Amino acid sequence: MSLPNAQPENNASGAAAEEPRRILEVRNLSVEFYPGSTRAFHAVVDANFEIEAGKMVSVVGESGCGKTLSALALVGLTPPAARCRGTIVHGSRSFEASSSALARLRGRDVGMVFQEPMTALNPLFSLDRQFREVLRYLRGVEDRKEARDISTELLDRVGLDRPERRVNQFPHQLSGGQRQRAMIALALAGEPSLLIADEPTTALDATLERRVMELFRKLADEGLGVLMISHDLPLVADVSDRVVVMYSGYTVENGPAHQLVDAPQHPYTRGLVASASAIVLGDTPRLPVIPGEVPSPDRRPGGCPFHPRCPEKLDRCESEFPPESEPVAGVRTACWARGGDQ
Amino acid sequence: MLGFVIRRLLVAALLLLAASFLTFMMIQLAPGDYLAQLRMNPQIGDDVVEQMAERYGLNDPVLVQYGRWLGNLARGDMGFSFVHERPVAGLVWEHLRNTIFLMTMVILVTWLMALPMGIYCAIKQNRLTDRVLSALAFVGLSIPNFFLCLVVMWLAAEIGGIPVGGMTSAHYEYLSWGGKVVDVALHMAIPVLVIATGAMAGLQRVTRGNMLEVLRQQYVTTARARGLPEHRVIYVHALRNAINPLITIFGYQFALLVSGAALVEIIYSWPGMGQLILEAVLTQDLYLVVGVVLGSGLMLILGNLLADILLGVNDPRIKFGERGAS
């Protein structure tokens, strides 16, 4: 199936000594809503990706593509109507995706940062109190003074100014950017090895966006694994090591960030890159948009879900979802036009 | 905050004065008065009635009477009850005390029962217990207090052993200190139960609704994602937020309960404000009616004020003085 000359990334046979520690591996993760009923549908189909310590992996796609659900599934936070299947390997432990044991990973192994800093912090508690609570439950820190020192340190680490003053404040006294930093600090309080960030910058303005992204890069460089969920390919490509592109629940491409931007393989990724660069350059008279809309997962077309909008559509795209291939070294693509299994 | 409280009380005092004026006028303009009733009593001579009229200035124009009443009020004198032949202030205070006592118990019972039930129903939304409890709450909300009073009274009489009516037994004076407490507690049981039923049902519904809304909030998911145990997420993060609107309701509830309890008090002859006003109204005991209206209005104001203060204590986002009065 894969070409023999292309495997410098994972599944490495030779470079075992230098291989970074793998902290998360997701295998065949599926999320199905209302299983068994007539309205049942899959919101995520067979997602596969992995994260190593010190690396930042981004999952990119339009809203409704299943990227957030995939992230929530890693810690068992999917809505009650959803059922997860697949295997999630955290470090040395392996979990069924449907297992309630995943909840024990929250905070201690996996820290989470959410989209809306305005609503994601409990408005009634001061930062100090929220830190104290997390520290008490996750690290057994009972002493107020100690908790305070740790939280000030964490706030300093995420780049919040005057942390010793901020720690006494309530969420409504902080700006959006400050809240997002506080959220990240809180997510780090349990000393997780993996940080999941679900569109952490959508609610922020553009200048802040970059700086928060750089903060995540810095955290990754400090040894944390970061899983970034975003709809903005160019923004995350700059700071990520790898990018996973999802479309309507399917993983269509997975490869090193720079390669995906410089030489995208999948027609959908190409479309994303083209429309993004047009905005940056601002010289195209007409924006190269991908025609059509993202189908909602409960009325997704058969075969490759992208086929109705695809400029390179082949006949078999309508009937069969393409298997993964590696048209370029290190890039896994699911597209018949890129070779499929040929 | 002190400024806020003082300003609120000042506005409330003005409104109360206006309300007293309204009540005063209404009763004065009404055909007949207490004296007319006295005159019909063959045992009381016309000269006695005239003397009374003279003494209380009941023959003066209405506005003059109100002015005089107002002047006396400034000195803490709320007038004189013709029927009870006592100053109104003491009379109102005595009954107000009993009503507040009853209300406190009702509110205690209501919150202790309704809050857990509401939370439980929200967590187990649409399960059997939730459906049953919610349906019961609907029934409780719809059953008229006075009807429930009568039904419970009937049941209590059939079962026996529980005193119905009044606040104390006839032999109350001879009981030991502990016996007195038990006696009052027994007399309270049924009125509290009856008043609490409706109030509980309402509070349960609102708690459930609020909880359901709060549980959908992002910060609840965040709290879960931080690795906090579920009980911590629900009882600290969600509940503290769900309780916010409930506190506002607490203020309302206090007022509504004063109102709703009046009828129960009357039926169970609990010596509270309800009985007092009914009597005063039936006998057109002018100053007493105004006194009761003032007293009950004051309770309403204090209830709302208390709720506002509690709200400020619970929610750091609220700053006193930023919202208008009442």
Add this chain to the structure above:
Amino acid sequence: MLRRRLRQFWDMCWTNGFLLSAVVCLTLLYLVALFAGFVSPYHYDNEDRTRSYHPPTRIHVFDDGRLTRPHVREYELTFDEDYRRVFVPVEGVRHDLRLFVRGDTYSFLGLLEWDLHLFGVGEEGRIYLLGADSRGRDLLSRIAYGAQVSMTIGLVGVAIALLFGLLLGGISGYYGGWIDTVIQRSTEIIMIIPGFFLLLALRAAFPPDWDSIRVYFFIIVILSFIGWASLARVIRGMVLSLREKEFVAAARVLGAPDRFIITRHLIPNTASYFVVYASISIPGYILGESALSLLGLGIQDPHASWGNLLQEAMSITQIQLHPWILLPGFFIFVAVMSFNIVGDALRDLLDPQQEVTTTI
């Protein structure tokens, strides 16, 4: 718009059993109120003092083990060994239950005098399906006549409160300035006195011995006087926010008169709130009237309202001996509950956000 809402409400009825039964109950109660004279076997004041507190009559379909026409037995008042009043059946005397019998005359729909009743047992016997009161009057008949008071007081009261609330709240919000201040202060004065106390104080302003018709209208006036205040405040808020909306500004730029803007724009946009308000407030009016009548300050005997029918149940001994005198309270309960259910459903349907509190 209205048609679509009605259709949605109709669909809701068929999926929600509670709602359907509430609608059915209300329809039945209103029908009973409308045709009270016809459905009740006796006039509300038709008394038979020898049958004071006659227990509910059973309808028999068997006589000596044989199926016969439905009939009732004749009962006779005697005293048992403890000298308690008991009604014992008189052997061999039976009265056939017949449909469409002639009886007491009543005014049919206020149009014509009529004496046809849905059912009855003729002149010789008495039928008390729900028992009798202290003066041997049929409780069923009295409840049917009582429905005329209890079921209409809410409708009329809410209509009046809506009228005044709309008018004053609308004026208050639309014009602002000193009118606004005066109206808002007035509502605050009314709202500062707990409802029931205000109710009693207002009642005190009028002689207790008025006749029932006058008292009926007077109670409606009092209740809506208490009710309009909170409504006016809500409406003022709505008008304030609507006033800033584009379509109102547009109408004003086009030179539309105030009256036109108020009736064509403001009221239609707040209408769904009123529907919910009405259905949720009606129980307050029913309860208010019942409370007053229960205390003897409302509808006076011989006229019936569900509240004053309960007056006889105010003593424990009476309830213990004749539990059926509690039945009028059950009707109040059913009516209130039905209105609550309908109001709840309407709120879900129209979702006007605001919570409404009832007067009592």
